[in-house]
Amino acid sequence: MSPSSSQGSRAPTPEPQPRADPPSRDAVNQMILGLGKSYVSAQRIADRDDRAPDESTALLRQHAAVDRPAPGKARIAVWAVLTTVFAVSLVFLLGFPQLFPDALAPLFGKLPRDPTRAALVILDNAPVIDGHIDLPILLRMLYANNVSAVDLTKELPGHVDIPRLRQGKVGGFFWSVYVNCADPATEGEDFLASTWRVRDTLEQIDVARLTIEKYPDVFQYALGSGDIRDAISKGKIASLLGVEGGHQLGNSIAVLRTYHALGVRYVTLTHTCHNAFADSCGMTPGKIPLHGGLSPLGLRLIDEMNRLGVLVDLSHTSDDTARQALKHSKAPVIWSHSSARAVYDVPRNVPDDVLALVGTGEGQTDAVVMVNFAPFFVAAPGNASVYTVADHVEHIAKIAGKKHVGLGSDYDGIEETPVGLEDVSKYPALFAELYKRGWDRYELAGLAGANLLRVFEGAEKVSLELQAAEPVFDVYHKRSDMPLP
């Protein structure tokens, strides 16, 4: 409760009040992040400082004018001793900060020295927003999407449930509404044979939304950056939807608009297959390109994503697709779950020359590369750990900058996990490791979610600017079921 509110209505002769302290570094940090809790802190600071300076000084003068009896000698001596003890303690503690009990450090606006404690303090203020979690496909495979059979309050097979999300300080994540690529052997390679991918994607959107709605005290459906802040300020987990591949659009830009209307806020341009819009990098080894990056329809898809405010996700794409998309997109882009190729050389990871195109300088595009935890993308077999994942984070930060790295674990979409990052409860271990390596609270808050929020806001701004533009009506040129323009 703030000093002013504790007094209720204004007393006739109030005690003099000290001027409000300047905001602590923590409060400033939270304001910089702009996360939900920061609004609370900023308001508290404003509440404490809402008296006019004249009022304060007048009260001080009034108080000083009151006659008081002269203090006794014994009282003066006690005060002198107490003041001396206090002053000596202060000098001693400020000179030797290592003497502060570590657990009390946050009370003094400092981070604990213990990396795990420090990580928890940072994540309390700036919780994790993960770019890619595959819980919906797990619910499809384990429960045939029957949400009533799912109990997320208990330990679920896989890597995600509510107790572990809470333990891991998760403030939001993209629920991947993934379905797999069409089988070229039975469904052809020219994307014209009918598939069930759009139906199945709608089912995945349905299971994600019903699961979010089943736990209204825990999850909050989020359609934009404002919703993420709002959910976090209420202690809830912001829940967003991401579609993992253009094949799930049935090669139709009209389907993109429909998914957007249902709440989808990113589309990965490809999964492991090429589609009518863009080339995929495949898995290992990589795929032979089909379009040489983006097709003309792919360029138009990005135009429409920019207009709608659907984030362009470049995970799974070929390097040429990524380069061309970075150049073409008017809005900042993401890699929802990709690591660094220079650290571990697989096609799914982002090469340095592409990372160099990320930024806010000349010829660069703002983006966030959200590091994937999948062991087969992180390190040689048997070597993936919290330390090697930290190496990927640091490498992306070295090339693209610390403001351009985030986390996209791929939990529930991978069978194995790195040692030390076994499930969603373990994010703090990664933050502790990076804290040990010298990352400060601002940089770690950026990694946790603030970098993604900045990129998301950038895309929302572009979308607002493009609202007057016509929707994109281009139709895939190989289709014969409707007249081509």
Ligand SMILES: [Zn+2]
């Ligand atoms: Zn993926």
